[in-house]
Amino acid sequence: MATKFRRFVTGHRRGKSVFLKGGRTPNIQHRPGGTVIHEMWATRRTPASNDANKDGAPKGFRLMPPKRGSIFRIIELTPDSKRYRAAGSRPDHAVHGRHPGFHKTATIDYAIVLEGEVHALMDVGERKMKAGDVLIQRGTSHAWANRSRKTCVIAFVLIDADPA
Numbered sequence: 001m002a003t004k005f006r007r008f009v010t011g012h013r014r015g016k017s018v019f020l021k022g023g024r025t026p027n028i029q030h031r032p033g034g035t036v037i038h039e040m041w042a043t044r045r046t047p048a049s050n051d052a053n054k055d056g057a058p059k060g061f062r063l064m065p066p067k068r069g070s071i072f073r074i075i076e077l078t079p080d081s082k083r084y085r086a087a088g089s090r091p092d093h094a095v096h097g098r099h100p101g102f103h104k105t106a107t108i109d110y111a112i113v114l115e116g117e118v119h120a121l122m123d124v125g126e127r128k129m130k131a132g133d134v135l136i137q138r139g140t141s142h143a144w145a146n147r148s149r150k151t152c153v154i155a156f157v158l159i160d161a162d163p164a
Contacts (some may be wrong), residue, residue, distance in 0.1 A: 003153065005038050005074055009055070021055065030062045033083035034151070036076040037061060043070045046159070064105055068157045076154045077118060080145055101143040106163040109137035109156055116152030119145040139164040 009021040026041040042058040043049075045068045058071065065071040071126060077083070099121055111120075117130045121143040129135060139161055146152050 003036075003038075003074075003076060005040075007040055007057075012050070025057055026055065027057050027059060027061075031083075034076075034078040035083055038074040038076075040072045040074060042066065042072070045069055059106075062108075063103070065107065065158050065160050068160050070157065072154050072157050074114070074153065077116075077117045077144060077146050077154060079149055079151070080147060083146070099143040099145055101145070102141055103143070104139070104141040104160065106139055106161055107137075108139065108161045109135070109158045111135040111137060112155045114153040114155055116146070117148055117152050118152040118154065119147060121145055 004024060006023060007021070007025050008019055010017060011020040012018065025038050029037040029039065031037065039058045039061065040067060041056045043056065044066045048070070058092050062071075089137045102121070111134065113129045113131050115131050117128060119126050119128050120135050120137075123141050126145075127135075144154070
């Protein structure tokens with residue numbers, strides 16, 4: 001079952017700061033194997049506009065933020081043994097690199113482990129991360145391996161960047 005994250009969105013009314021929204025994020029994606037993605041907010045450009053009071057939670061799922069934009073999401077990453085079995089592959093069956101989850105984005109990402117543990121994998125090397133650890137991911141080929149028996153919760157901020 002997905003964690004019930006609450007999101008509070010602020011804005012402006014008649015020159016005063018106000019809370020515009022509160023409650024669960026309107027876009028929650030349930031993936032095969034139990035992984036859950038909570039799309040919290042996205043911007044279409046940098047600098048972002050704080051003028052409009054429209055909800056910025058993206059509809060659907062897209063890995064990359066819009067060009068010159070950003071995405072903030074929280075992912076509940078289930079153990080690899082469960083996640084990849086549901087997708088019809090094994091966690092040790094590498095599609096690219098050493099892990100089937102390898103991918104590369106033209107972004108700078110701030111990943112904050114909120115709960116549990118996960119291994120951040122690069123083409124060369126890996127680091128075990130625990131709650132409180134932060135990864136600054138700078139457009140590199142990478143994967144996330146949850147080798148534990150528990151779900152790992154990670155907050156991500158992805159910002160469009162020039163490719164490395």
